[in-house]
Amino acid sequence: xxxxxxxxxxxxxxxxxxxxxxxxxxxxxxxxxxxxxxxxxxxxxxxxxxxxxxxxxxxxxxxxxxxxxxxxxxxxxxxxxxxxxxxxxxxxxxxxxxxxxxxxxxxxxxxxxxxxxxxxxxxxxxxxxxxxxxxxxxxxxxxxxxxxxxxxxxxxxxxxxxxxxxxxxxxxxxxxxxxxxxxxxxxxxxxxxxxxxxxxxxxxxxxxxxxxxxxxxxxxxxxxxxxxxxxxxxxxxxxxxxxxxxxxxxxxxxxxxxxxxxxxxxxxxxxxxxxxxxxxxxxxxxxxxxxxxxxxxxxx
Amino acid sequence: xxxxxxxxxxxxxxxxxxxxxxxxxxxxxxxxxxxxxxxxxxxxxxxxxxxxxxxxxxxxxxxxxxxxxxxxxxxxxxxxxxxxxxxxxxxxxxxxxxxxxxxxxxxxxxxxxxxxxxxxxxxxxxxxxxxxxxxxxxxxxxxxxxxxxxxxxxxxxxxxxxxxxxxxxxxxxxxxxxxxxxxxxxxxxxxxxxxxxxxxxxxxxxxxxxxxxxxxxxxxxxxxxxxxxxxxxxxxxxxxxxxxxxxxxxxxxxxxxxxxxxxxxxxxxxxxxxx
Numbered sequence: 115x116x117x118x119x120x121x122x123x124x125x126x127x128x129x130x131x132x133x134x135x136x137x138x139x140x141x142x143x144x145x146x147x148x149x150x151x152x153x154x155x156x157x158x159x160x161x162x163x164x165x166x167x168x169x170x171x172x173x174x175x176x177x178x179x180x181x182x183x184x185x186x187x188x189x190x191x192x193x194x195x196x197x198x199x200x201x202x203x204x205x206x207x208x209x210x211x212x213x214x215x216x217x218x219x220x221x222x223x224x225x226x227x228x229x230x231x232x233x234x235x236x237x238x239x240x241x242x243x244x245x246x247x248x249x250x251x252x253x254x255x256x257x258x259x260x261x262x263x264x265x266x267x268x269x270x271x272x273x274x275x276x277x278x279x280x281x282x283x284x285x286x287x288x289x290x291x292x293x294x295x296x297x298x299x300x301x302x303x304x305x306x307x308x309x310x311x312x313x314x315x316x317x318x319x320x321x322x323x324x325x326x327x328x329x330x331x332x333x334x335x336x337x338x339x340x341x342x343x344x345x346x347x348x349x350x351x352x353x354x355x356x357x358x359x360x361x362x363x364x365x366x367x368x369x370x371x372x373x374x375x376x377x378x379x380x381x382x383x384x385x386x387x388x389x390x391x392x393x394x395x396x397x398x399x400x401x402x403x404x405x406x407x408x409x410x411x412x413x414x
Numbered sequence: 415x416x417x418x419x420x421x422x423x424x425x426x427x428x429x430x431x432x433x434x435x436x437x438x439x440x441x442x443x444x445x446x447x448x449x450x451x452x453x454x455x456x457x458x459x460x461x462x463x464x465x466x467x468x469x470x471x472x473x474x475x476x477x478x479x480x481x482x483x484x485x486x487x488x489x490x491x492x493x494x495x496x497x498x499x500x501x502x503x504x505x506x507x508x509x510x511x512x513x514x515x516x517x518x519x520x521x522x523x524x525x526x527x528x529x530x531x532x533x534x535x536x537x538x539x540x541x542x543x544x545x546x547x548x549x550x551x552x553x554x555x556x557x558x559x560x561x562x563x564x565x566x567x568x569x570x571x572x573x574x575x576x577x578x579x580x581x582x583x584x585x586x587x588x589x590x591x592x593x594x595x596x597x598x599x600x601x602x603x604x605x606x607x608x609x610x611x612x613x614x615x616x617x618x619x620x621x622x623x624x625x626x627x628x629x630x631x632x633x634x635x636x637x638x639x640x641x642x643x644x645x646x647x648x649x650x651x652x653x654x655x656x657x658x659x660x661x662x663x664x665x666x667x668x669x670x671x672x673x674x675x676x677x678x679x680x681x682x683x684x685x686x687x688x689x
Binding site: 197214 | 417420421424428431432498499500502503504505506507508509510689
């Protein structure tokens with residue numbers, strides 16, 4: 115096990131930042147950690163990094179206490195990129211990376227390779243002050259990748275990145291996963307991340323709201339599949355009228371995920387059908403579902 | 415130890431990069447040379463004055479300026495890294511808190527020592543070249559002594575700055591606290607002692623009163639310089655100190671104690687700091 119959390123709780127002066135959290139990560143897992151601000155994402159990450167002590171419960175990283183005597187060795191195998199790090203403005207990108215590399219005990223050859231990998235070689239000799247937000251973020255990523263960490267924790271890594279840079283970033287996540295890294299990705303930008311994560315963990319007000327593979331979570335929510343049928347003169351069978359809403363160029367059908375296959379077989383026979391568009395519940399839908407549930411529970 | 419040196423090296427290079435070292439060196443050199451040349455103008459003379467009077471007046475100025483520079487140099491040492499987010503990041507590296515703090519402090523100490531040697535050393539060379547009434551051999555000892563004392567004074571206030579920086583959560587608060595510390599040690603303390611003298615009309619315990627001077631590193635610095643140039647006529651309440659006859663080792667021990675205490679305090683506070 116790379117990461118194990120057992121009934122972990124964290125209180126700050128009366129505030130329950132985290133309540134009874136259980137989590138295990140195997141090697142090669144990519145976990146998405148989602149939640150509103152103040153949901154406990156950063157607290158979870160800080161606990162795993164050994165920056166704060168859990169109020170109760172057990173935190174184990176590589177089977178050891180991240181705040182214990184082994185912390186030193188443990189940290190050589192960790193990579194971390196936090197939100198909004200602005201680094202040292204007066205230093206060049208290469209100097210910043212070399213400084214962190216020295217502290218982690220990595221070679222200078224590696225920093226050159228990493229700068230190349232994140233696409234910063236051409237600006238390596240420029241001061242960080244002149245960097246764009248995206249370049250800083252990439253420098254941060256290069257920093258997190260120093261020493262080929264076995265466990266990577268990335269807090270809001272794509273904030274401020276343009277779509278192309280975001281795509282490039284996720285691509286490097288996929289590469290790292292292939293090389294056996296375990297990754298925790300913390301974000302509230304949900305679009306586009308689905309493809310790259312194995313599992314999702316949704317937090318709300320310090321509580322675990324849901325955890326599992328996206329397909330499992332999607333089924334648990336019972337959210338409908340939306341099938342959009344396009345055609346001017348659709349002849350809809352009678353039993354489908356209940357699920358249907360007429361829109362200007364066709365029909366929208368909302369059915370449960372279990373009924374999806376039966377429905378698809380039926381609609382192939384409908385005359386006047388020009389096109390089909392199937393929309394499965396997205397990560398965003400799942401996320402909204404669980405966080406709304408929490409708010410609903412609170413009102414009652 | 416390697417980690418400490420890595421951090422110190424980075425900090426020292428920052429000092430070169432943002433011109434701190436240059437600024438402090440130039441300032442010290444101008445101050446020392448200016449005092450040496452114009453110091454006697456009050457008594458109607460121009461040109462280089464005697465070495466001992468130069469150094470005593472230099473010490474009187476240094477006592478104000480060195481603590482101020484040291485505090486300004488290092489007040490954001492911890493809190494600045496916290497605000498930019500690099501402190502949190504560094505704490506996930508294989509680096510203990512004390513290593514980071516000591517490394518940063520060492521870096522700032524090096525900046526201070528380097529600038530002091532360059533600045534005052536330069537003025538010593540200028541004096542040696544152009545002054546007619548001092549020889550190189552006369553110059554060497556006093557300047558080395560003065561530079562060592564000045565460096566120690568700077569180091570003490572850098573350590574003070576780290577105590578402040580490790581305690582507060584905002585840069586602006588650290589700046590404010592630094593100003594208060596400067597005010598207390600450099601102005602208030604001596605004024606209160608003077609007040610005490612005036613208030614009691616000089617009826618203070620002649621044995622005990624000088625000991626109060628040991629409670630302030632800037633006064634110890636003054637006593638050291640005065641002790642070295644004892645032929646000088648002393649003015650103000652510093653003349654009281656002549657009764658005390660503090661030996662050089664006592665005064666140096668005092669300064670070193672003033673250096674070690676805040677270092678330990680800063681590390682202790684930093685270890686408890688919440689991230």
